[in-house]
Amino acid sequence: MPTASPPTAYTHLQVRHEGAVTCLTLNRPHKRNALSLQVIAELRHAIDHLPESTGAVVLDGAGEHFCAGLDLSELAETSPAEGLMHSRTWYEAFERIQFGRCPVVCVMHGAVIGGGLELASVAHVRVAEQGAYFGLPEGQRGIFLGGGGSVRVSKLIGASRVAEMMLTGHVYTADEGLAIGLAHHVVAAGEGLRKGMELAARIATNAPLSNFAIMHALPLIAEQPMSHGLMTEGLMATITQSDAEAKARMQAFLQKRAGKVTPEAHQGVR
Numbered sequence: 001m002p003t004a005s006p007p008t009a010y011t012h013l014q015v016r017h018e019g020a021v022t023c024l025t026l027n028r029p030h031k032r033n034a035l036s037l038q039v040i041a042e043l044r045h046a047i048d049h050l051p052e053s054t055g056a057v058v059l060d061g062a063g064e065h066f067c068a069g070l071d072l073s074e075l076a077e078t079s080p081a082e083g084l085m086h087s088r089t090w091y092e093a094f095e096r097i098q099f100g101r102c103p104v105v106c107v108m109h110g111a112v113i114g115g116g117l118e119l120a121s122v123a124h125v126r127v128a129e130q131g132a133y134f135g136l137p138e139g140q141r142g143i144f145l146g147g148g149g150s151v152r153v154s155k156l157i158g159a160s161r162v163a164e165m166m167l168t169g170h171v172y173t174a175d176e177g178l179a180i181g182l183a184h185h186v187v188a189a190g191e192g193l194r195k196g197m198e199l200a201a202r203i204a205t206n207a208p209l210s211n212f213a214i215m216h217a218l219p220l221i222a223e224q225p226m227s228h229g230l231m232t233e234g235l236m237a238t239i240t241q242s243d244a245e246a247k248a249r250m251q252a253f254l255q256k257r258a259g260k261v262t263p264e265a266h267q268g269v270r
Contacts, residue, residue: 013042014062020055020204021197022046022102029063035115035147036071037089044093047100055204055211058196059097059123060107066132067116070147083146090115090147098122098219103203103211107196108132108183117182118147121156124215125199128174128183129192135172136165156181207245 014025024046026033033039050057061067078086097104106123113135120126136153138144145153145166154162157180164170177183187195203211217236221229 010042010046012036012039013046015046017051017054018197019201020053021058021200022050022054022056023058023060023193023197026059026061026067029061029065031071032065032068032111033061033063033116034068034071035090035119036074037086039071040090040093044096047093047096050100050102054102055206055208056200057102057104058107058193058200059104059119060193060196061109061116063110065110065116066106066108066112067119068111069114069116069137072141075143087146090118094119094122094148098124099216101212103200103215105196105200105203107192109189109192111135112177112182114138114141114145115147115149117153118145118149120182121149121152125185125203126183127185127187127192127196127199128177129187129189130174131189132174132177132183133171134165134177134182135169136162137169139166140169153182207240207243209240209243209245213240 010027012026012028014023014027016023016025024043026035026039028034028036028039047057074086075083103125104123105125105127106120107127107129108120109129109132112120112128112132114137117134117136136145136149144150145162150159150162161180165172172180172182174183174186178186185195185199213236217232221232224232
């Protein structure tokens, strides 16, 4: 099985910084941004080495598609043990993305298929352009999800719907993906990156401790029995509101120096 070395320079990933937002762009357009082990290694390295100034990340894909899935050439001659380690490599990288330092906004266009949908499901906010489409063709390929999708995508849309997608090859449009929970926002073709950067810039203005609690504690609470979840919530509420930045922000609100929540402030979200 091919292996990936720690990157000294990125060959399949573009990285750029705009203020408090770092944009990571999958850059294998000739392969529809298929996820090889080298791409996975570069993604993990980039997430692990974000500048201190980064408060949020945008993940997108170059060319006509976000990501058409796993690079199947890497699985053609693998042994069972090698296949398991292949999945473990994905799991470790995806965990670093989901439970890293900064929230991730995923911008999806064109194909969001198989491993591409597994990668998108790791993100905290997902924006789909009109024309994006979602599929899990593993049944037709004679394989099974191997990048965490049976867990993460099932949490988004339910195991029954995931099973139907894998069994029948059912493909969802962007609007259908919004309706069932694969996307949070749908925008016009070509507007995804602008929307993603806008959302990421907004996220980056949040208190870092609040973002951390939302990323790390909320998924745990969702898995816990109610009594455990309420205890975890109470502890996280106490910790975050005790932070100096939280105190300053609450004082700004009480002194009418901070904006109130209004529908107008988020017009055009969909």
